[in-house]
Amino acid sequence: MEFMKYTFDVEKDDFVRAGEASSNIKRTLRELGIDSAIVRRIAIATYEAEMNIVIHSVGGQVELEIDPNSIKVTARDRGPGIPNIELAMQEGYSTASEKVREMGFGAGMGLPNMKKCTDRFTVESVYGEGTTITMEILLKAGD
Amino acid sequence: MIQNVNKLEMKYMVMKYTNGRAQTMKLCEIKDILKAEVLCGDEFLENEVSYAFGSDLMSDVLAYVKGRTILLTGLINSQVIRTAEMADLTAIVFVRGKRPENDIVNLAKQNNMILFTTKDSMYTASGKLFCNGLEGINLD
Numbered sequence: 001m002e003f004m005k006y007t008f009d010v011e012k013d014d015f016v017r018a019g020e021a022s023s024n025i026k027r028t029l030r031e032l033g034i035d036s037a038i039v040r041r042i043a044i045a046t047y048e049a050e051m052n053i054v055i056h057s058v059g060g061q062v063e064l065e066i067d068p069n070s071i072k073v074t075a076r077d078r079g080p081g082i083p084n085i086e087l088a089m090q091e092g093y094s095t096a097s098e099k100v101r102e103m104g105f106g107a108g109m110g111l112p113n114m115k116k117c118t119d120r121f122t123v124e125s126v127y128g129e130g131t132t133i134t135m136e137i138l139l140k141a142g143d
Numbered sequence: 144m145i146q147n148v149n150k151l152e153m154k155y156m157v158m159k160y161t162n163g164r165a166q167t168m169k170l171c172e173i174k175d176i177l178k179a180e181v182l183c184g185d186e187f188l189e190n191e192v193s194y195a196f197g198s199d200l201m202s203d204v205l206a207y208v209k210g211r212t213i214l215l216t217g218l219i220n221s222q223v224i225r226t227a228e229m230a231d232l233t234a235i236v237f238v239r240g241k242r243p244e245n246d247i248v249n250l251a252k253q254n255n256m257i258l259f260t261t262k263d264s265m266y267t268a269s270g271k272l273f274c275n276g277l278e279g280i281n282l283d
């Protein structure tokens with residue numbers, strides 16, 4: 001498998017199209033014949049990151065990179081950023097609005113779940129500039 | 144009182160470990176038990192599930208649900224279908240007689256899902272399935 005890269009735009013507050021990037025990424029990985037348990041882990045983590053861009057940011061992108069050794073997803077947005085990453089990482093912490101909660105989000109489980117689903121997970125955020133989340137699953141021979 | 148608890152627990156254990164593993168349930172049985180209407184995917188009625196999970200919190204579904212599980216929910220937006228898609232869930236029951244709009248049903252069709260709607264509330268629907276031997280998921 002050679003190196004591949006795909007980029008998907010994610011719009012703020014677009015709850016109709018929200019999830020399309022993750023859906024495309026899931027399909028791409030399945031078509032490459034990646035092990036279904038790994039596809040599922042990446043799909044869940046990507047979807048959580050995509051929904052966070054829709055819900056909490058002004059908009060951004062999700063990027064998929066595949067090479068023979070790993071699958072990497074980067075979720076990048078243009079702001080506002082996370083003021084306190086440690087707090088945001090705590091299970092149950094959420095600033096989601098009532099409207100978003102009524103749609104089934106805002107349990108404060110997304111970031112911890114992204115970490116749980118992936119082998120490598122980083123959050124970088126500058127308040128006023130934006131947030132970048134990287135998530136990687138390492139592939140072994142046969143995956 | 145203690146005796147009652149033990150009896151109930153016994154009943155649960157017997158139910159849970161019949162044949163040494165969780166019982167599976169056909170989707171057509173679920174349809175009958177909940178007097179549910181199929182909104183799409185009736186070609187999957189012979190498929191089976193091992194567990195059920197009831198929630199209106201999509202992040203909880205994403206964090207905890209694995210394997211062949213049917214989702215019961217009171218939400219009917221497109222994110223329910225997306226969540227199920229990501230978590231490899233293919234059967235959803237909408238409770239309290241809720242019905243998603245056509246484009247949401249179409250999204251489910253594209254993902255080879257079966258959708259049901261039942262008049263029962265979340266509690267009643269869950270209770271009926273549990274009494275008939277369908278277990279909840281294991282939380283670890």
Ligand SMILES: Nc1ncnc2c1ncn2[C@@H]1O[C@H](COP(=O)(O)OP(=O)(O)OP(=O)(O)O)[C@@H](O)[C@H]1O
Nearest residue numbers: 052056081088094095105106107108109110111202
């Ligand atoms: N991309 C982002 N930009 C700005 N703030 C964010 C971003 N992602 C997360 N946050 C902040 O971190 C908090 C926790 O995020 P997390 O995904 O864990 O929970 P949530 O999105 O609130 O709820 P859930 O994911 O369970 O639906 C959010 O409520 C928000 O305040």
Ligand SMILES: [Mg+2]
Nearest residue numbers: 048052110111
């Ligand atoms: Mg989130």
